[in-house]
Structure formats: structure tokens, C-alpha cells
Amino acid sequence: MSDGAEDIEWxxxxxxxxxxxxxxxxxxxxxxxDLISHGTRTYSEFRESPEHIATNILASRLKLLTSLGxxxxxxxxxxxxxxxxxxxxxxxxxRPVLEELARWSQAHLKELHRGLVDIL
Amino acid sequence: MSDGAEDIEWxxxxxxxxxxxxxxxxxxxxxxxDLISHGTRTYSEFRESPEHIATNILASRLKLLTSLGxxxxxxxxxxxxxxxxxxxxxxxxxRPVLEELARWSQAHLKELHRGLVDIL
Numbered sequence: 001m002s003d004g005a006e007d008i009e010w011x012x013x014x015x016x017x018x019x020x021x022x023x024x025x026x027x028x029x030x031x032x033x034d035l036i037s038h039g040t041r042t043y044s045e046f047r048e049s050p051e052h053i054a055t056n057i058l059a060s061r062l063k064l065l066t067s068l069g070x071x072x073x074x075x076x077x078x079x080x081x082x083x084x085x086x087x088x089x090x091x092x093x094x095r096p097v098l099e100e101l102a103r104w105s106q107a108h109l110k111e112l113h114r115g116l117v118d119i120l
Numbered sequence: 121m122s123d124g125a126e127d128i129e130w131x132x133x134x135x136x137x138x139x140x141x142x143x144x145x146x147x148x149x150x151x152x153x154d155l156i157s158h159g160t161r162t163y164s165e166f167r168e169s170p171e172h173i174a175t176n177i178l179a180s181r182l183k184l185l186t187s188l189g190x191x192x193x194x195x196x197x198x199x200x201x202x203x204x205x206x207x208x209x210x211x212x213x214x215r216p217v218l219e220e221l222a223r224w225s226q227a228h229l230k231e232l233h234r235g236l237v238d239i240l
Contacts, residue, residue, distance in 0.1 A: 101217055113128075
């Protein structure tokens with residue numbers, strides 16, 4: 001995955017495909033989830049989430065999501081690793097996507113994943 | 121990515137994370153999109169979609185989505201490559217996820233991707 005918005009190769013003009021060109025991986029929407037739950041998050045707080053994101057993946061996703069304008073650093077002048085991140089309006093607008101994913105899982109995945117909890 | 125539901129490693133008990141354990145890639149939700157648009161699709165029709173999915177990725181996703189119970193073959197006795205696929209109720213239930221992804225793209229990605237079309 002690229003770390004910069006300028007390197008994106010759009011597969012088609014379809015808005016679903018284009019959203020997945022940016023966010024179609026296992027981690028980007030979890031970073032968004034953590035920011036929606038917490039408002040602001042530091043690098044080390046992201047690392048404490050139960051999915052245990054690897055540092056290199058976290059750094060790459062934070063860079064890409066910042067480049068895309070979905071998140072921003074609370075202190076843009078500080079060092080990246082000592083900084084906190086928050087959602088922009090464009091990132092916050094992903095909330096309905098996460099809600100529908102959660103709703104689908106809660107309705108349809110409990111048979112496959114018995115430990116699944118409800119969050120909605 | 122695994123081809124079978126039995127091999128899934130759930131990263132946590134979170135329903136968002138769990139949905140992404142299954143569908144967090146660039147292609148699975150496009151296969152679902154094609155089935156939502158067309159009702160039933162053959163292997164060669166999937167290949168004709170504008171994103172040009174590779175045959176090995178298509179075969180892997182069809183196998184996984186079938187194993188998860190999101191899609192089914194219209195003639196389960198026939199050869200996989202000569203068959204058509206349709207959504208189950210569990211797969212059809214992903215429609216709101218795709219709609220919210222499309223809505224987000226239409227509202228927020230046109231600045232990055234000028235060719236983006238509206239589908240909603």
C-alpha cells in the first residue's frame with residue numbers, strides 16, 4: 001500500500017471501488033474506529049487496541065489517512081510518534097460505514113465467531 | 121487470504137474488526153457489489169467488470185464468500201468455472217455497507233478522483 005494520496009491508482013470510476021482503493025484493507029477502518037470511539041488518540045494508544053496493530057502498519061496508515069485528509073495531527077509541528085491524531089469531518093463521515101459493518105456482523109457473524117460482542 | 125471460513129483468525133471480539141477479518145480487502149466487496157447489481161453472475165461476467173479482477177483472486181474470493189455463506193452457486197453440482205453465483209440473505213445484507221461506502225465517496229472523494237460517478 002502507498003503512503004501518499006498522490007500515488008493512488010483508481011481502478012474505476014465506481015464510488016464503491018474507489019472507497020476500497022483507499023480503505024480496502026484490514027487496518028485503516030480500525031484506526032478510524034479508534035478515533036471515533038476516543039476522539040483523539042496518541043500513537044501508543046492505537047498500539048494498545050485489542051487487535052495489536054504492528055508499528056510499521058500503524059505508521060503507514062496514519063501517514064496515508066493524514067495524506068487523504070481523513071485524520072490530522074493535533075500538533076502538526078511535533079514529532080509524528082509523540083503526536084496525537086483526531087478525525088477531520090471527512091474522516092468522521094465514515095461513521096455510518098462502520099455502523100453498517102458492525103450491524104451486519106452482529107446480525108450475521110455470531111454463528112462463525114461466538115465471542116463477538118454487540119457495540120450498537 | 122484464506123479460502124475457507126474454518127481458517128479465519130479473529131483479531132478481537134469487535135464486530136467491525138471481525139467484518140474486516142473477512143471482507144477487509146480491495147476485492148471481496150466488489151464481488152458482492154456485482155451480485156447486488158446483477159442478481160446472478162457467471163465467472164466470466166465477474167471478469168468483465170471495469171476493475172479487471174485477476175482470475176486467481178476471483179477464484180479465491182468466490183471460494184471464500186461461498187464458504188462464509190455470503191454467496192452460493194446456482195448449480196452446486198456443476199464445475200466451478202462454468203457456474204453462476206448469487207447472493208444469500210447474509211450476503212444481500214451487506215447492501216447498506218456498500219451504500220454507505222458509495223455515499224461517502226460521492227460526498228468526499230471527488231476532489232481526489234475527478235472521474236468518480238454517482239451511483240446512488
